[in-house]
Amino acid sequence: MFNQPIPPITKNLLIINVLLYLATYVFAQRGIDLATPLAAYYPESVNFHPWQIITHMFMHANLTHIGFNMFALWMFGSTVEHALGAKKFIILYFAAGLGAFALFNFVNFIQIEHLKSILTTAGVDPNSFLGNLDVSSGKSSFMIPNMPAAKELAQYFVTPMVGASGAIYGVLVAFGVLYPDAKLALLFLPVPVKAKYFIPVMIAIEFFLGLENFAWNPIAHFAHIGGAIIGFILVWGWKKKLIRQYREQ
Numbered sequence: 001m002f003n004q005p006i007p008p009i010t011k012n013l014l015i016i017n018v019l020l021y022l023a024t025y026v027f028a029q030r031g032i033d034l035a036t037p038l039a040a041y042y043p044e045s046v047n048f049h050p051w052q053i054i055t056h057m058f059m060h061a062n063l064t065h066i067g068f069n070m071f072a073l074w075m076f077g078s079t080v081e082h083a084l085g086a087k088k089f090i091i092l093y094f095a096a097g098l099g100a101f102a103l104f105n106f107v108n109f110i111q112i113e114h115l116k117s118i119l120t121t122a123g124v125d126p127n128s129f130l131g132n133l134d135v136s137s138g139k140s141s142f143m144i145p146n147m148p149a150a151k152e153l154a155q156y157f158v159t160p161m162v163g164a165s166g167a168i169y170g171v172l173v174a175f176g177v178l179y180p181d182a183k184l185a186l187l188f189l190p191v192p193v194k195a196k197y198f199i200p201v202m203i204a205i206e207f208f209l210g211l212e213n214f215a216w217n218p219i220a221h222f223a224h225i226g227g228a229i230i231g232f233i234l235v236w237g238w239k240k241k242l243i244r245q246y247r248e249q
Contacts, residue, residue: 009086010077013093014070017164020058021066035059039160040101042108047135047160057097059162069164076168076175083178084238092174092234093167096227100166103226107210112156118149126153133157166223169206170231172199177235203228 006014024034040056041048060066081089116126129150135158175182180196203225210221 004078004082006074006078007081007086007089009090009093010073010081013077013164014073017058017060017066017070017073021060024059035160035162039162041135041160042105042112042156044112044130045135045157047158052160053098053101054094056101056161057094057164057167059160060164061162065163069168072168072172073164077171080171080174080178084174084235088234088238092170092231095234096170096230097164097167099170099230100220100223100227101161103229104161104166104220104223107222108156112153115149115153115156119147119153122147122149124150129153130157161220161223163220165220166227169203169224169227170234173203173228173231174235175199177232177239 020034020038024038027034036047037049038052038055039059040052060069077089077093080092084092119126119129124147130153133154176195176199180194182195183192184195184198185192206221206224206228209219210225
């Protein structure tokens with residue numbers, strides 16, 4: 001199953017991700033910042049631009065980040081694309097990425113509004129604080145007491161979302177739906193585990209980690225969950241339709 005040649009969409013996604021990662025590094029050495037305009041900021045941030053909803057999926061924080069993501073894309077994307085075809089696979093990939101962005105920022109919205117209420121209760125105008133926020137340093141020129149809530153609020157506005165993880169979680173769940181009995185033998189597992197057990201456990205861990213750290217967190221757990229949800233909905237529907245068509249023949 002994993003020995004098939006890399007199909008075109010998966011191959012092109014791998015190439016684009018790697019080239020953009022290298023370009024970001026090379027341009028940064030020359031003082032040109034690609035990360036800020038292409039990573040995805042919270043929609044209220046002055047650094048947010050509509051195209052970031054797509055471009056953030058091709059940005060990565062470091063070599064480990066892109067390495068793990070590209071390995072997972074190669075490992076599971078190839079098989080899923082062979083099963084679904086190029087058109088459905090690309091829909092799955094980008095829909096999962098958009099779902100990741102949406103859920104991540106919905107959870108952020110809940111926490112941000114909570115932090116704004118804390119500042120308001122303390123007699124601090126959150127709009128004045130954010131309006132004077134330096135998005136590069138995370139500091140505000142607006143006079144404010146040394147409040148943990150203010151520092152946390154600033155993090156949501158100055159820290160971008162990057163990575164293909166949300167889209168890849170959609171692909172991972174799609175693999176589990178299509179091949180529930182496939183056994184996954186990964187480095188950190190002593191014995192192979194069927195996809196229908198391994199993948200739900202991974203999603204559950206992401207959910208509990210997200211709840212446990214329901215505050216600003218450098219790891220976008222709810223983005224992973226958002227991608228997984230969209231991947232499940234799409235592929236479950238496609239699979240049911242294929243089964244129904246097969247039975248009608």
